[in-house]
Amino acid sequence: MAPRYASALANVADALEPRQELIEAIIGYMGEQHDSAELYDILHEALAMSDQDILSLGFDLPQCREQLRRETSEQKKKRGNHYER
Numbered sequence: 001m002a003p004r005y006a007s008a009l010a011n012v013a014d015a016l017e018p019r020q021e022l023i024e025a026i027i028g029y030m031g032e033q034h035d036s037a038e039l040y041d042i043l044h045e046a047l048a049m050s051d052q053d054i055l056s057l058g059f060d061l062p063q064c065r066e067q068l069r070r071e072t073s074e075q076k077k078k079r080g081n082h083y084e085r
Contacts, residue, residue, distance in 0.1 A: 036061045
């Protein structure tokens with residue numbers, strides 16, 4: 001049973017590899033063709049990707065860093081409103 005399962009997983013991985021390469025090529029092309037603001041708008045607004053998703057693709061866009069800083073600042077403010085006893 002285990003060898004068949006491993007073989008099936010290997011077959012699926014082999015089948016997905018060309019798709020992954022295509023996706024990486026498309027994303028690379030988008031990065032070359034658009035400035036950071038345009039690329040962020042496409043990925044975040046049109047494709048509904050989170051900032052974490054965008055960062056995980058390898059894009060280091062200033063818009064992602066700004067949003068993460070805002071979220072961190074908001075979390076600190078929320079924690080600052082509570083007093084410990």
